Amino acid sequence: MITAAAPVRVLIVDDQELVRYGFRVILDLTEGIDVVGEAVNGEQAILRAQELKPDVICMDVQMPIMDGLAATRQLVDDPRVDAAVLILTTFDRDDYLYEALQAGASGFLLKNSSPESLIEAVRVVAAGDALLSPAVTKRVIARFAGRLDHEYRADHDQKPVAARRPRPAGTPAPPQLTEREAEVLRLLAQGMSNAEIAGCLVVGEATVKTHVSNLLAKLQLRDRIQAVIYAYENQIVIPAD
Structure with missing residues (x-):
């Protein structure tokens, strides 16, 4: 778990390089937040999370090999990982929302949200709260x-x-x-x-x-x-x- 003085460690998971780059730029420019790694699918996200020990995982839903919902279920149950999962998706679909919540995600945010919303969401779930608007x-x-x-x-x-x-x-x-x-x-x-x-x-x-x-x-x-x-x-x- 993070301390008051430690930066929030973030792992970005998305199969689109441009999206990962955008999220990294926004978060890396924010005081108190460090992007420690990236992954291109759910399977890689699990391995990277075990290795990098992030506090927050920004997780896409639709990805090849393993989607974000399946990865979230495994990450939440993995004793080697102590991270909050923030689902980030383009699709404002109820089935994604409910599956994400049931999988154990701590928050759900649309990709068309503002940079400020992303920063706030990362901070909220890192603090142990749920992003439940x-x-x-x-x-x-x-x-x-x-x-x-x-x-x-x-x-x-x-x-x-x-x-x-x-x-x-x-x-x-x-x-x-x-x-x-x-x-x-x-x-x-x-x-x-x-x-x-x-x-x-x-x-x-x-x-x-x-x-x-x-x-x-x-x-x-x-x-x-x-x-x-x-x-x-x-x-x-x-x-x-």
């Missing part, structure tokens, strides 16, 4: 809300409802969580940021961050992304009637 959260919610709605209607032989939204009225939260942690989990699963949760609960952002850290530890979840998925898969938050 409100837009991404809402898409995760929509996926699970839609799936749960379909399952509910199948069980109850009901017709589809035109519009649905999340509501915090599902299965009780796990008993290991305090009442406030459970409340934070429900709000987090509805796509709220720490600032929005703090405003809703009338507490400071630091307090919310502590609650989020505690509930992740108690539920053995890696990050906010997994917390959102956990809440919907366990019907702690369910689609509204």
Whole structure:
């Protein structure tokens, strides 16, 4: 893991040389970030990650030999690698998004994002946080809300409802969580940021961050992304009637 004084070590994985060069220029010119290597496919990325010990791996999705999603799954499970994976792709496709999150990626960013967004994303995942924007959260919610709605209607032989939204009225939260942690989990699963949760609960952002850290530890979840998925898969938050 990095220290406060150490630069963030980045491995860039993309089969296009021009893309790798662009990312390297942006990141190498940024104070506190060092690009330590490059790879042209997922298979090479695994070997380079084991060798170079990066803190962050900027991973493309579509590559020859081994794609970025397969590589991410292996890297996350590899005890020799302690790096956060940031998925970078040209394609704004939900299937890539969900597969990346399920594979264990810590963030998902489109290649048409600004250089500032790339720099911020690298710093965020290097710090151990998940890059989960409100837009991404809402898409995760929509996926699970839609799936749960379909399952509910199948069980109850009901017709589809035109519009649905999340509501915090599902299965009780796990008993290991305090009442406030459970409340934070429900709000987090509805796509709220720490600032929005703090405003809703009338507490400071630091307090919310502590609650989020505690509930992740108690539920053995890696990050906010997994917390959102956990809440919907366990019907702690369910689609509204």
